[in-house]
Amino acid sequence: MGRVLPFTGQEADPGVLLDVDNVTLQYKTDSRLVTATYQVDFQVHRGDRFVLLGPSGCGKSSLLKAVAGFIKPVEGQIRLNGAPVTGPGPDRMVVFQEFDQLLPWKTVFQNVMFPLRSRGVPKREAEDRAGTYIAKVGLDRFRDSYPHILSGGMKQRVAIARAMATEPEILLMDEPFAALDALTRRRMQEELLQLWDDVRFTVLFVTHSIEEAIIVGNRILVLSPHPGQVKAELNAHSYGHEKSEGFAALENRIHTMLFAEQNTAPAPKVTRAARP
Numbered sequence: 001m002g003r004v005l006p007f008t009g010q011e012a013d014p015g016v017l018l019d020v021d022n023v024t025l026q027y028k029t030d031s032r033l034v035t036a037t038y039q040v041d042f043q044v045h046r047g048d049r050f051v052l053l054g055p056s057g058c059g060k061s062s063l064l065k066a067v068a069g070f071i072k073p074v075e076g077q078i079r080l081n082g083a084p085v086t087g088p089g090p091d092r093m094v095v096f097q098e099f100d101q102l103l104p105w106k107t108v109f110q111n112v113m114f115p116l117r118s119r120g121v122p123k124r125e126a127e128d129r130a131g132t133y134i135a136k137v138g139l140d141r142f143r144d145s146y147p148h149i150l151s152g153g154m155k156q157r158v159a160i161a162r163a164m165a166t167e168p169e170i171l172l173m174d175e176p177f178a179a180l181d182a183l184t185r186r187r188m189q190e191e192l193l194q195l196w197d198d199v200r201f202t203v204l205f206v207t208h209s210i211e212e213a214i215i216v217g218n219r220i221l222v223l224s225p226h227p228g229q230v231k232a233e234l235n236a237h238s239y240g241h242e243k244s245e246g247f248a249a250l251e252n253r254i255h256t257m258l259f260a261e262q263n264t265a266p267a268p269k270v271t272r273a274a275r276p
């Protein structure tokens, strides 16, 4: 549960679930220090489909890992429900790009049950939840199948059902559809939006596809090339797969931000679209 924050002179926004506050992330290797992101700021509200978008190497995955609690910021702080993130926790679940996230010796149903039982969810409740979420991702007929007979898209559906069944505060998705063929990827994006309509979960979604960001996200954080800094935060809540004029305009705007301005230093001033 959220804790009471010390008075800072600013009213905390009660709608904010995740607060990434001035976060710099670095990796130390034997030969050098790599700055992955520099002073990144953003806030995710409950029910947001919040997308981190930027070129390869700008630190999107690093930010997601920091939110998951796998790496610690060298500057700034990450807060969930007002409490600092100090490590992994059951309030955050990650869905990765790889198809081998599932335990190959367990069936679909057992895979979805596994994190529930290891968190102490009583058996009956765990079975109900697993069944519900397997149905929500359309895999009822495959609940007793083993992962090796499933397609890449089906495996990702199981990974999503498994994460959602734990009912985390926030679902963290790291390019979950990037390894799928174009048609399956499109179908998975639609299914994710349907699932969101149904369950209204909060998701932090990493992609380097501008199109995917606009389709999946209601908010898009555009990051500069390495080291990632915030270029802009934009609204994209009203676009689906149909490419309207608005969709194309937003796509062009983001494209210009990411590519045409690549040779200019990241602007210190952040363009932040007001929440609708």
Ligand SMILES: Nc1ncnc2c1ncn2[C@@H]1O[C@H](COP(=O)(O)OP(=O)(O)OP(=O)(O)O)[C@@H](O)[C@H]1O
Pocket: 027, 028, 029, 034, 035, 036, 054, 055, 056, 057, 058, 059, 060, 061, 062, 063, 208, 226
């Ligand atoms: N374990 C690590 N050790 C050292 N450097 C790392 C490590 N992980 C990532 N980096 C570096 O940090 C920077 C950001 O990497 P990150 O994977 O977060 O970017 P990304 O935007 O997710 O890229 P991509 O879209 O290609 O996955 C890159 O320069 C990368 O080489």
